[in-house]
Amino acid sequence: MSALSSTSTPPRAPYRFTVAALGGIAWNIFGAIQFAGSVNATEASLIASGLTADQAAVMTGYPAWMTAAFAVGVFGGLAGSILLLLRRSAAAQVLLVSLLAYVALWIGDAVHGVFAAMGAPQVVILTLVVAIAAGLLVLSRHPAAKA
Template identity: 55%
Template sequence: MTALTFAPPRPLWLILPAAGALAWNIFGLIRFADSLTQTPESLMAQGLTEAQALLYAGLPGWMTLAFALGTGLGTLGGLLLLLRRSTATWVLAVSLAAYIALFTGDLAHGVFDGMPAQLAILVVVVAIAAALFALSLVARNRGILR
């Protein structure tokens, strides 16, 4: 005879943000993929000034890695939340840390001075990553994640 195990229901307060997180981070992956082929010329064609394009194109490689980790692990974390896996918490924690590193890099390299809109974008990105991490902690503490 096998024992039946009870899996808690998937509450909407978890599923809706997790689905949103998955969509948001897939958009981030698309933006990341686009960033890999950008040149100063292509950036200027998108509306950046020459100084902004050169600043953006000259950022160090570790910032590209931070962007990749933030979006890639954010996507995986959203999927893990939908699947109710407790590993979502750790994955989303690393995604948040990567976005904080990206924010710090933009600050240190003067990106916010040269492109003030980037500050607003990254504040929103970090806030969403922090909210998803917090959501995973709440779900974990309530026994929703396994």
Template identity: 45%
Template sequence: MTDTLPVGRAPMHLWIVGGLGLLWNGFGAFDYVMSKLRGADYFREMGMTEAQIAYAQSYPMWMNIVWAVGVWGGLLGTVLLLLRRRAAAPVFALSLAAFLLSLVYTYLLSNGRGVMGEGAYMQLVVLAGCLFFVWYSRAMARKGVLR
């Protein structure tokens, strides 16, 4: 028995993971766009405090770039996964690297942990999602599902 699938065949779980990835990373992209277009009003609707809003709006330019790379990299990685392209794995890895840089900023270079409070738990969920998509896309590339 081989680990690869016949040419032209993709396992059902690829479509399931891809669909869930579109929802997951699509929300990240929506959140990014809304935070840029609507700013504080959007943050208030999401339940953030005034201190959290001020913190999020004080990101240095490089942090905004890191955030964009993470969010749009995740969405692009998902599209590439659904298109069954090997490039999905390095794009997901880039998205993970950007997220890790954002954690460095939040926990080491700023007072993000103190300001964001309970939001730290959500960052663990996001980290788990990033790690999953990197692992899954690499596994699918190794099995020959991605070309």
């Protein structure tokens, strides 16, 4: 092995790894759009979008820490997915923080009545969000994640 080859760029990540990292980026961009909509939502706008008055009151009345958890989850997931695509070791730590924020949000939804007001679809959606965040974290620990 020559000295030149030891300083060359690392081998490319497997195609599936790259697709999964890009999927994480796309998923979290979608989440960021959802977050922006939730921050700007009012009871009137939520009712106009099809929620009942009770559902709209729950969605606009939960504690600020839940909004913060949503922000950390989604923007941490986006940053972590970008780091994952770039195969940076920091991806694992950032994705762990994102997962923990989503777990906190899931617990908050359960405790503060969001699941009760919105029903099973909300439970399924947020459980899927947590599962995807966990999957991205697992992916960040894969050997392909190391540059």
